[in-house]
Amino acid sequence: MNCLNETEIQRYLDGEFPKHMLPEISEHLISCSICSELYEEAIESKNQVFSFLDEVSAFEQAIVIPEFLPKQYTIRLKLIVYWLSAAATILLFVVFGIHMKSQSIKQKQLENTAKATYEFTRNTDPNKMFHDKQIIVVMTNSSGEVVETSITE
Amino acid sequence: MDFDSIYKKHYQELYYFALKQNLLHAEAADVLQDVFTGFYKQLSSNAQIENPKAWLYSVLMNTIRTHSRISKSREIINNEIASRIQTTMDMETDFHKNEKLHIVESCMMQLSTTDKNLLLLYHQGFSYHEISEILQMNSVSVGTCIARATKKLKSILISQYYELFE
Numbered sequence: 001m002n003c004l005n006e007t008e009i010q011r012y013l014d015g016e017f018p019k020h021m022l023p024e025i026s027e028h029l030i031s032c033s034i035c036s037e038l039y040e041e042a043i044e045s046k047n048q049v050f051s052f053l054d055e056v057s058a059f060e061q062a063i064v065i066p067e068f069l070p071k072q073y074t075i076r077l078k079l080i081v082y083w084l085s086a087a088a089t090i091l092l093f094v095v096f097g098i099h100m101k102s103q104s105i106k107q108k109q110l111e112n113t114a115k116a117t118y119e120f121t122r123n124t125d126p127n128k129m130f131h132d133k134q135i136i137v138v139m140t141n142s143s144g145e146v147v148e149t150s151i152t153e
Numbered sequence: 154m155d156f157d158s159i160y161k162k163h164y165q166e167l168y169y170f171a172l173k174q175n176l177l178h179a180e181a182a183d184v185l186q187d188v189f190t191g192f193y194k195q196l197s198s199n200a201q202i203e204n205p206k207a208w209l210y211s212v213l214m215n216t217i218r219t220h221s222r223i224s225k226s227r228e229i230i231n232n233e234i235a236s237r238i239q240t241t242m243d244m245e246t247d248f249h250k251n252e253k254l255h256i257v258e259s260c261m262m263q264l265s266t267t268d269k270n271l272l273l274l275y276h277q278g279f280s281y282h283e284i285s286e287i288l289q290m291n292s293v294s295v296g297t298c299i300a301r302a303t304k305k306l307k308s309i310l311i312s313q314y315y316e317l318f319e
Contacts, residue, residue, distance in 0.1 A: 006297065006300050006301075007296045007297040007300060008296075009300070010296045010297070010299055010300040010303075011281075011296040014281070014296070014299070016280070016281050016296060042300070042303075045303050045304060045307050046303060048307060048310070049272065049276075049303050049306050049307060050276060052256075052257045052260075052306075052310065053257065053272070053273070053276045055257055056173075056257050056258065057169075057276075060165075060169045062165065063165055063168060065160075065161060065164045065165065066182065068156075068157075068160055068186075068189055068193070069186070
């Protein structure tokens with residue numbers, strides 16, 4: 001039998017070789033000093049690394065295992081969240097729609113009941129710009145009666 | 154074996170394994186919730202899982218890989234790991250043991266992610282076949298990788314903390 005390489009020694013050490021090959025390898029390890037030395041070295045390395053990793057495991061304290069939330073409850077909870085989100089969105093649209101409608105009704109009422117005309121005040125400087133002139137706004141209803149008057153600043 | 158017994162049996166070791174993957178405590182709990190939900194679904198759909206432990210570790214590794222928050226909170230993670238080591242050290246009276254713990258943790262952080270996971274799984278007692286499935290690597294190369302990772306870790310330990318080998 002040929003000498004074992006690094007991988008084969010590791011596999012033998014970890015019992016990863018097929019059973020029928022084990023006697024042959026064992027015999028070789030007894031007869032070959034080089035392989036035997038490598039094998040001893042691999043055992044030593046494994047033990048050293050494992051003892052160090054064991055040190056970390058030794059500090060792992062028992063934890064409180066949380067109760068597992070089964071699938072049905074998770075899905076039910078998700079569905080509740082989805083439905084609540086949908087309801088909130090619909091409610092938002094309804095409130096917005098109602099608000100818009102009330103605004104348009106107000107506007108319509110103003111259009112139907114009043115008509116705005118304007119005239120300049122008597123002592124207005126004609127050289128001033130339009131937006132600088134003082135004007136009187138007269139609001140009249142459909143039958144021509146004055147509803148409201150206002151003077152701009 | 155039913156779900157509850159597997160859940161209780163493996164939760165703690167998976168939790169500590171997740172912590173060793175640089176996850177925060179809350180993140181580890183979240184990831185485990187996802188892993189066990191997947192496991193629950195598999196069992197509910199009558200899917201055959203020959204080796205539940207290896208399956209759980211495999212899904213855990215995949216979940217951690219896709220966990221986007223890991224990279225974002227790298228600084229916080231490092232701080233928490235440092236504080237975790239410190240807290241453990243404060244709690245324990247045996248200074249020599251604490252020193253070793255600190256050494257192992259810092260040495261493990263110097264290894265590549267693959268080497269670290271390989272050694273952790275190897276230490277957990279998984280076979281080469283199981284390790285290859287969990288880490289999605291060729292089963293033929295597992296032995297070689299383990300031998301090299303073991304040597305690498307040992308050389309790091311010797312180079313930095315040679316007094317432990319005297």
